Structures are given as C-alpha cells and as structure tokens.
Amino acid sequence: MAQLQDSGNLVLLQRDTERFLWQSFDYPTDTLLPNMKLGLNRRTGKNWVLTSWKSKDDPGTGDIVYRIDPSGVPQLFLYKGSVRWWRGGPWTGERWSGVPEMTRNYIFNVSFVNNKDEVSIAYGLTNPSIVSRMMVNESGNVQRATWNQRDHRWIGFWSAPKEQCDNYGECGANSNCDPYDSDSFICKCLPGFEPKSPRDWYLRDGSGGCIRKAGVSTCQSGEGFVKMERVRVPDTTKAQADMNLSLKVCEQECLKNCSCTAYTSADERGFGCMRWYGDLVDTRTYSSVGQDIYVRVDAAELAQYANKRKDLLARKGILVIMILSVATAVSSVVLFSYCLVRRQKRLSQNGQHEMFICSSSTLPDDHPREKELDRSGSDPHLPFFDIDTIVEATDNFSNKLGEGGFGSVYKGQLSNGQEIAVKRLSKQSGQGIKEFMNEVQKQLLDWKKRFEIIFGVARGVLYVHEDSRLKIIHRDLKASNILLDTSMEPKISDFGLTKLFKEHQIEAITKQVVGTYGYMSPEYAMDGLYSVKSDVFSYGVLILEIISGKKNTEYDKESPSLNLIGNVWKLWREGKGLDIVDYSLLEHSYPCQEILRCIQIGLLCIQEHPADRPTMLEVVFMLGNETSLPSPKKPAFVFRTQSEQESLIARGEVCSINDCTITMIEGR
Structure with missing residues (x-):
C-alpha cells in the first residue's frame, strides 16, 4: 500500500495487486496524483480496475467494479458483482461510445492502447495545478470530480449511470432506449423488429426486448440496412472489428453473411469496420453526439423507410x-x-x-412629492419626478455646476432641504434616459454582483455552445443583449443572428457579416469566418466592459488613439491592470487578485488568433478555479484612431459606431 501524506491529508493508492483502489479522504494541498490507468496486460494477466469500498465506513473491497472487458471489441463496464450495471461501450478513437461528455475533454490527456500485449486507458492531467479524482461508490456509481480551490470542495462534472437508459440492457435485445421521446415509451424496437411480449411492452416493461418480425427473410432476399443516428452502439462482446476496411466494404461484407445483423465504423472519424452477429443489446440514443449504426432489415422494411425519408x-x-x-x-x-x-x-x-432622474437617495414615504414618484418597472432607488418638481428644485435651472457628455448638470434643493444634482439631457446628445439610468444603477453593481454576471453569462454561452441539443453560435453577444432580472441574474437575449452548427462542425463562413461594432472578432469582421471562438471574443470584450464600466467603442480622452481593448492591453503590459476598474467600485473594498484574474481571462478571450482563445468550457473552469493562467498575446483591434475609424466607415468597410445591430436576412 503506497501512502502519500501532506499536512495531515491522506491519499491511499494501491497498485501492487491486480486492482487499483483510489479514495481521497481530504484534499491533498500539494500532492500530485499519478496517472490513473484501467485495463489488462494480456501477457501477464495483470488487471487495473477501480473498485468500491464495502460501505462508507468500511474500506474493504466492495462488489462494484469499474474495468475494461477485452472480449470481442474491448469495452468499458461498471459491474455490480457479476452483473453488468452500466456500459461505457467500445473506444471510438476519441472517446468511449457511452461517454458523450468525453468529446468536450479539456483537462485530461487520454491515452488508449489496444494491441496484442495490452488493452488499457490512462488519464493524465494537462495542468499539474488541477486536482481531480475518479471514484466508485458502494451504491453503484462511478464519479469524476475536480477540486475547487475557491470554495474548498469537490465539484462533480461527470457520473454514470445517471438516467434510466444508462442501465445496462434496460430495453432488452434488439431495441433502442430513447430518453428524449417524452410522448411514448422510452423503449423502441429496432427497425425490422417487434416486441417479444406485446403485453409487457404495453405495461412499459421492455426488459424482454424485441424479435425479428414474423414471416420475413433477411438472407439473400433483397434486404438492406436502415441507418440509426446518434446512438451508443450495441454491446460489442461478440462483435468483430477490422480497421483495414472502409465503411462501404464493411456493408458488403455484412451482406455476404446472413448472420450479420448490423455494422458501423470502428472509429468515430469514419475509419475501420465493426460488425455484429446475433442480437443487438444495450443500444441507446443521445441528443447530439453518438455514432451511426446500420441495422439489417428485410426488403419490405427497407422500402418503407425509404418512403418515410x-x-x-x-x-x-x-x-x-x-x-x-x-x-x-x-x-x-x-x-x-x-x-x-x-x-x-x-x-x-x-x-x-421631458423627464429627469434624481441621482440622490430616495424620498421618505410620507413626503408630499412621493405621489409623483413613478415606480412602475423601475428600481425603488431610482425615483422619477415630473418637470415641475425639477424646475422648482433647480430654480428653473439657474445654478449650473458643469457640463458632461449627456448635457448640463445643475444644483438643486428639494422642499425638504435635501440638496441634489440634476443632469439635463442635451437635445444634441445621442444618449437618453436608459443610458443615464444605467449610469446610476452602477451603484447597485458591486464587484460581487459583477462577477456573478460574468460567471453567469459564461455558463449561458457554454450551454448554447456545447450542452444544448443544437450547437448554437450567437454572433451578437454584447452588453445590451444581457438582460438582468429582478434578482440581477443575467439572461442572454436576442438570438436573431444565431447560426446552428452540425455536430462536428467547427467553423463556417458568410459573405454577409452581421453583428455589432466593437464586439465582432477580427476573423469574422474581416473575412466572414465565424465559430464558437467568435462568441468567445465577444465575451472577452464584455468582461472588460463590465470591469471598467466603459464601452469598447468609447475612446479614452487621455489616449485618443486607444479604444477600451487597447487601453486595457497597454495598462496590463505596464502592470497597471487595476487602473481600468470602474470608479464606482473604488468606493468599496474589492478583491484585487480576483479582478486581475478576470481581466487576464478577458484578454485571453480577445486574442487575435482564434486558436489562441480558450473555449467557453475552459473559461468557466478558469473562472471557478484558481489555477495558473497563460499569458495573453496581443489582442485584436488594439490601435484605432478616431480618424481611421471614420475613414473606414466612409468607405463602407465597417459598420457604424452606434449600438444598432446590423441585420441581413439569410437562410440558416
């Protein structure tokens, strides 16, 4: 038994027998765990497996085992005693067939080996500062978690099984489990099959499975194959794989043998051939990822599916x-x-x-002017007054204090003696009440709330990129499209310019660039090339705007040649990153290191080349964990003088600098 100790925290490792027992009692502050390995040495018979404890209080060997079964085409299984409890499926070249989350792998280096000497998988961490654990509990679950240094707790991000269709053989043989069809039974017979026991099927018991429809022939009788999409392929214990055959040849080889019931690519990227002989067990559908499998059907069934298509x-x-x-x-x-x-x-x-907003504190409830306050749809700290009240308080705007971008500022006094400052919007100003309200609301947005908005938006963008049923590129992520509810929780709005990507699509190009100036990534603004990294760029701009309280299209008066991105980059390189912090935050204490970390994440998101930018999954991880961050490279659109910008607009090479979204109708 190997034992590592650090500050009283123990991690137990057992590698000297055929099993690998891993359990963390507490977070080991500076202890780096070795790579975890599962598999079998075919020459020596040594087996690396993950087992549970007998109970929460008894660290003896339990009966839940997580291991690779080398039979047929090797697969990952979770066993409860000798019973197959959950199946991870065969290795597809990028992931286990039954672990769709592995397509979004971002902190692990995964190495899979399958040769005459060994079949195994090893998980290593890409960042040594990340601590992760995988464990099997006594109730029959395998779990993966990472340590969150901020909250000092383990964050679980994957486990199995977690839904009914994850249970091995839930719908019996020759059937498919589809958890996304809420209108009917989750168990569906495969094409060309029917329930073995219609009565059990009617009672929502699919364990008996399905059998081939009576009176049909699938042997040299004009039969063919029906394609099923996005599935975990059936149990490969009795399947055969040949990496030297193409998918077309695979179909021909399957047709030659009347016992061949289905085929697919042995590799998710389209390489090799895998064929099944006999019953097809434990197939299930996924929402967006999965493999395509071709099921053998008779001639009549083939014609019906062709007509349906x-x-x-x-x-x-x-x-x-x-x-x-x-x-x-x-x-x-x-x-x-x-x-x-x-x-x-x-x-x-x-x-x-004309209406004005008083930027002082609210009036007492018993004040005679309280009835003039319009609270409908506004925050109670932002009272509205009619023009007569303002004229009276400012003595008809006779005491001017100064002038700003919105217009002139006047000193006034309410009837209760309270002094106020009133901004009167200039007729020439392009700004309005909404912008002024946003300025006064700044007082409600302390750093804690701003960070929650930054983190909430990141999770929202991550969802549309990777977790929703459709992969969505927003293409118009900006401050005005982030709505705050009554609890100041952020909601992403305006999906009018979104693009839907196919499952494995990485990027696309358009001749009609739509979006908002200041938020568009360089590859999109210049070449019409967009991807998830385009949204990442827009999100990075948004982070810097939230921290600074300024728009990217605003120019610093002291440095007229720099926009917000350029100013942040200049100050960051000079070690003065905190100089961009919104002045309203300076009235309260704020965590300097956390703000600097968010600025650095923002700069990583707006790097010029898309490949250098993190994914939104990496952004969420960086925001939630205090891991070391890479140094950002020079952002795009750093230097832009006002004259250059006006010249480009005059030539029609970029859109205008207002807040309007450029929209052109085009098919998705």
Whole structure:
C-alpha cells in the first residue's frame, strides 16, 4: 500500500495487486496524483480496475467494479458483482461510445492502447495545478470530480449511470432506449423488429426486448440496412472489428453473411469496420453526439423507410419556405416598429416631453412629492419626478455646476432641504434616459454582483455552445443583449443572428457579416469566418466592459488613439491592470487578485488568433478555479484612431459606431 501524506491529508493508492483502489479522504494541498490507468496486460494477466469500498465506513473491497472487458471489441463496464450495471461501450478513437461528455475533454490527456500485449486507458492531467479524482461508490456509481480551490470542495462534472437508459440492457435485445421521446415509451424496437411480449411492452416493461418480425427473410432476399443516428452502439462482446476496411466494404461484407445483423465504423472519424452477429443489446440514443449504426432489415422494411425519408425531405422543404415567408413578414413589422420608435424619440428630444432622474437617495414615504414618484418597472432607488418638481428644485435651472457628455448638470434643493444634482439631457446628445439610468444603477453593481454576471453569462454561452441539443453560435453577444432580472441574474437575449452548427462542425463562413461594432472578432469582421471562438471574443470584450464600466467603442480622452481593448492591453503590459476598474467600485473594498484574474481571462478571450482563445468550457473552469493562467498575446483591434475609424466607415468597410445591430436576412 503506497501512502502519500501532506499536512495531515491522506491519499491511499494501491497498485501492487491486480486492482487499483483510489479514495481521497481530504484534499491533498500539494500532492500530485499519478496517472490513473484501467485495463489488462494480456501477457501477464495483470488487471487495473477501480473498485468500491464495502460501505462508507468500511474500506474493504466492495462488489462494484469499474474495468475494461477485452472480449470481442474491448469495452468499458461498471459491474455490480457479476452483473453488468452500466456500459461505457467500445473506444471510438476519441472517446468511449457511452461517454458523450468525453468529446468536450479539456483537462485530461487520454491515452488508449489496444494491441496484442495490452488493452488499457490512462488519464493524465494537462495542468499539474488541477486536482481531480475518479471514484466508485458502494451504491453503484462511478464519479469524476475536480477540486475547487475557491470554495474548498469537490465539484462533480461527470457520473454514470445517471438516467434510466444508462442501465445496462434496460430495453432488452434488439431495441433502442430513447430518453428524449417524452410522448411514448422510452423503449423502441429496432427497425425490422417487434416486441417479444406485446403485453409487457404495453405495461412499459421492455426488459424482454424485441424479435425479428414474423414471416420475413433477411438472407439473400433483397434486404438492406436502415441507418440509426446518434446512438451508443450495441454491446460489442461478440462483435468483430477490422480497421483495414472502409465503411462501404464493411456493408458488403455484412451482406455476404446472413448472420450479420448490423455494422458501423470502428472509429468515430469514419475509419475501420465493426460488425455484429446475433442480437443487438444495450443500444441507446443521445441528443447530439453518438455514432451511426446500420441495422439489417428485410426488403419490405427497407422500402418503407425509404418512403418515410422522402416524405420527411418534402416536409422539410415546405417548412423552409414557410420559415422564410414568416421571417420576411416579421422583418417588415420590426422595420416599421423601429421607424415608429425613432420618430417618437425625435419628438421627445425636441422638447415634447421631458423627464429627469434624481441621482440622490430616495424620498421618505410620507413626503408630499412621493405621489409623483413613478415606480412602475423601475428600481425603488431610482425615483422619477415630473418637470415641475425639477424646475422648482433647480430654480428653473439657474445654478449650473458643469457640463458632461449627456448635457448640463445643475444644483438643486428639494422642499425638504435635501440638496441634489440634476443632469439635463442635451437635445444634441445621442444618449437618453436608459443610458443615464444605467449610469446610476452602477451603484447597485458591486464587484460581487459583477462577477456573478460574468460567471453567469459564461455558463449561458457554454450551454448554447456545447450542452444544448443544437450547437448554437450567437454572433451578437454584447452588453445590451444581457438582460438582468429582478434578482440581477443575467439572461442572454436576442438570438436573431444565431447560426446552428452540425455536430462536428467547427467553423463556417458568410459573405454577409452581421453583428455589432466593437464586439465582432477580427476573423469574422474581416473575412466572414465565424465559430464558437467568435462568441468567445465577444465575451472577452464584455468582461472588460463590465470591469471598467466603459464601452469598447468609447475612446479614452487621455489616449485618443486607444479604444477600451487597447487601453486595457497597454495598462496590463505596464502592470497597471487595476487602473481600468470602474470608479464606482473604488468606493468599496474589492478583491484585487480576483479582478486581475478576470481581466487576464478577458484578454485571453480577445486574442487575435482564434486558436489562441480558450473555449467557453475552459473559461468557466478558469473562472471557478484558481489555477495558473497563460499569458495573453496581443489582442485584436488594439490601435484605432478616431480618424481611421471614420475613414473606414466612409468607405463602407465597417459598420457604424452606434449600438444598432446590423441585420441581413439569410437562410440558416
């Protein structure tokens, strides 16, 4: 038994027998764990497995075992005694077939070996400062977790089994478990099969599985294959694999043998051939990842599926036409509404109606002017007063204190003697009440709340990139598209410019660049090339805006040649990163190192080359853990003088500098 000790914290490792027992009693502050290995040495018979304790209080060897089964095509299994409890499936070249989360691997170096001497997998950490553990508990779950230094606790990010379709053989033989069909039974017979016991099936018991439909032949009778998408392939204990065959040859070889029931690529990237003989057990559907498998069916079934596919394509064509028609109609309504709003705004700015917001504290409830306060839809700390109240308090705007970007500032006094400062919006100002309210709301956004917004938006973008059923690129991530609810929780809005990516699609290109100036990544703004890294760039700009309280399109008066990105980069290189912090935060204490870390993450997100930028999964991990961060490279759009910008706009090479989103209708 190997024992590592650090500050009273123990990690027990056992590697001198055929099993590998791993259990952490507490977080080992500076202890780096060795790579974890599962598998079998075919020559010596030595087996590396992960086992549970007998109970929470008894560290003896339990009956839950996590190991690789080398039979047929090797697979990962979780056993409860001798019973197969959960199946991770065969290795697909990138992941276990039954572990779709491995496609988003970001902190592990995974090495899989399968040769005449050994079949094994080893997990190593890419960053030595990260502490991770994998354990099997006595109730029959395998769990992976990482240590969160900020909160001093383990954060679980993967476990199995976690839903009904994860249970081995849940629907019996020759069936598929589909947890995403909420309208009917999760168990579905594979094409060409029917329930073995219709009564049990009716009672929602699929354990008996399915059998081939009666009176059909799948041997030299015009049979073929039906494609099933996004599945964990069936149990490969009795399957055969040949890495030298193409998928087309694989189909031909399967057709030659009447006992061959299905085939697929042995590698998820399209290499090799894997064929099944006999029953197909433990197949299940995933929402976005998984392999395609081709199931053998008779001629009649093949014709039915062909007709269904034609009907589906026809319906999709009609749907596309309907969507385009509706989009055109909606765009017309939006354009009309926009023009109407602009007209109303011009009337308001021309003196038709004026309202002011007092930037002092609220009035007492019994004050005679309290009835004039409009609290509808606004924060109680931002009271509204009518023009008569403001005129009276400022003596008809006679005591001018100064002038700013919004307009002039006047000194005033309420009837209760409280002194106030009033900003009167200039008719020439492009700003309005919304912008002024945002300025006064800054007082509500301390650093704790700003960090929660930064973290919340990151999780939201991560969800649409990787966790939703469809892979979504937002393409217009900006401050005005982040809404705060009554609890100041962030919500990402305006998905009008989104693009949907296919499962393995990495990037795309468009001739019509849409988005908002100041948030578009360089590869998108210049070449129309967009990907998840385009959203990462926009998110990085957003981080810096939240910290600084300034827009990226605003120019520093002391350095007119720099925008916000350029100013942050300049100060960061000079070791003055905290100089960009919003002045309203200076009134309160704030964690300097945490803010500097967020600035560094923001700079990593806006690096010029997409490959240098982190993924949103890495961003979320960096925000939640105090691991070391790489040094950011020079960002894009660092230097831009006002004259250069105006020149580009005049030539039509970039969009305008206002907050309007450029939108062109194009098919998704």
